[in-house]
Amino acid sequence: MTLDAKSDVELVELFKSGNTLAFDAIVRRFQDRVYRLACVSLYDQQFAADVTQEVFVRGFKGLRKFRFRSAPFTWLYRVTKNVCKEFNRSRRSEALTDEPPDTTSMPHQQVAELESARQIRQLVASLPERQREVVMLRLFEELSVKETASAMGCREGTVKALLHKANGSLRLKMQRQGLSNE
Amino acid sequence: MNDKIDELKQSYRDINAPPHVATRIRAEVADRPLRRHSWIPLGATAMAIIAVIVLAPIVGDSPTNTTTAPTKPSLSAIASLMPGRPANSSVNLSQLRTAKKPKLPLKPRLNKKKPQSNLNIELEPENDLLEEKNYEFS
Numbered sequence: 579m580t581l582d583a584k585s586d587v588e589l590v591e592l593f594k595s596g597n598t599l600a601f602d603a604i605v606r607r608f609q610d611r612v613y614r615l616a617c618v619s620l621y622d623q624q625f626a627a628d629v630t631q632e633v634f635v636r637g638f639k640g641l642r643k644f645r646f647r648s649a650p651f652t653w654l655y656r657v658t659k660n661v662c663k664e665f666n667r668s669r670r671s672e673a674l675t676d677e678p679p680d681t682t683s684m685p686h687q688q689v690a691e692l693e694s695a696r697q698i699r700q701l702v703a704s705l706p707e708r709q710r711e712v713v714m715l716r717l718f719e720e721l722s723v724k725e726t727a728s729a730m731g732c733r734e735g736t737v738k739a740l741l742h743k744a745n746g747s748l749r750l751k752m753q754r755q756g757l758s759n760e
Numbered sequence: 761m762n763d764k765i766d767e768l769k770q771s772y773r774d775i776n777a778p779p780h781v782a783t784r785i786r787a788e789v790a791d792r793p794l795r796r797h798s799w800i801p802l803g804a805t806a807m808a809i810i811a812v813i814v815l816a817p818i819v820g821d822s823p824t825n826t827t828t829a830p831t832k833p834s835l836s837a838i839a840s841l842m843p844g845r846p847a848n849s850s851v852n853l854s855q856l857r858t859a860k861k862p863k864l865p866l867k868p869r870l871n872k873k874k875p876q877s878n879l880n881i882e883l884e885p886e887n888d889l890l891e892e893k894n895y896e897f898s
């Protein structure tokens with residue numbers, strides 16, 4: 579059985595027992611998800627790559643003490659959220675605005691990714707932070723209600739209520755956009 | 761609305777981490793050992809301190825440290841060996857025992873007949889009465 583075929587928990591257990599190849603498998607499995615979340619949160623691919631690196635470096639330290647109270651990705655999501663906040667804080671202190679990066683010298687793939695991130699950002703921008711988080715985890719990352727609740731540190735009922743409110747807000751926003759387009 | 765979200769979801773799924781990210785992570789992590797060994801110097805220091813604390817009393821009781829300084833003859837012993845002087849020039853114990861203390865001066869005695877009082881009250885009427893009584897009996 580190859581490492582890639584193992585479950586998340588099995589991979590973390592292998593890593594904890596000293597198998598460094600298991601960590602490579604963890605990186606392969608989660609790097610895209612971490613990068614996407616960072617990309618939407620920071621709207622900068624370079625920063626998103628830095629955040630992804632930092633998350634896994636912290637993961638290398640933290641997963642050795644992992645107690646399996648939550649799913650490994652849930653834990654990584656929390657780390658990602660914290661690192662993104664730190665990067666945003668440092669960006670603000672450097673007085674950089676949330677301007678779109680220059681896409682003229684970028685390859686087509688990167689431009690498309692940035693455009694996706696921009697559209698998602700635009701969609702959830704009007705939502706309060708908790709609702710935004712629920713939309714990202716439940717709709718885009720397709721986590722279960724239980725996993726979303728664990729990642730956000732709240733109850734499952736709270737997740738359902740937040741998602742219901744967020745859906746209402748998004749529907750209203752899209753209707754308005756449709757009317758304005760017409 | 762669902763179509764729009766599905767479309768966004770699909771484009772979201774297309775976002776992938778660049779391949780250099782994994783390489784950078786691997787390079788960053790390669791220098792770090794999986795097992796921590798930073799406790800080894802601390803443990804060695806702690807063991808050394810404990811050893812010193814435990815062994816200090818044992819080493820302190822060893823005979824090398826208990827050797828006393830060579831005794832010298834006392835001055836009185838040297839003096840007793842001198843021919844021109846009496847063997848025992850010190851004071852006798854009996855003399856010390858019988859040494860008389862100088863007598864203390866006697867305490868000043870109060871006159872018992874005269875009652876001591878700050879108030880100089882004379883009890884003359886009483887005396888008079890006594891005298892009268894004496895007179896009656898006589």
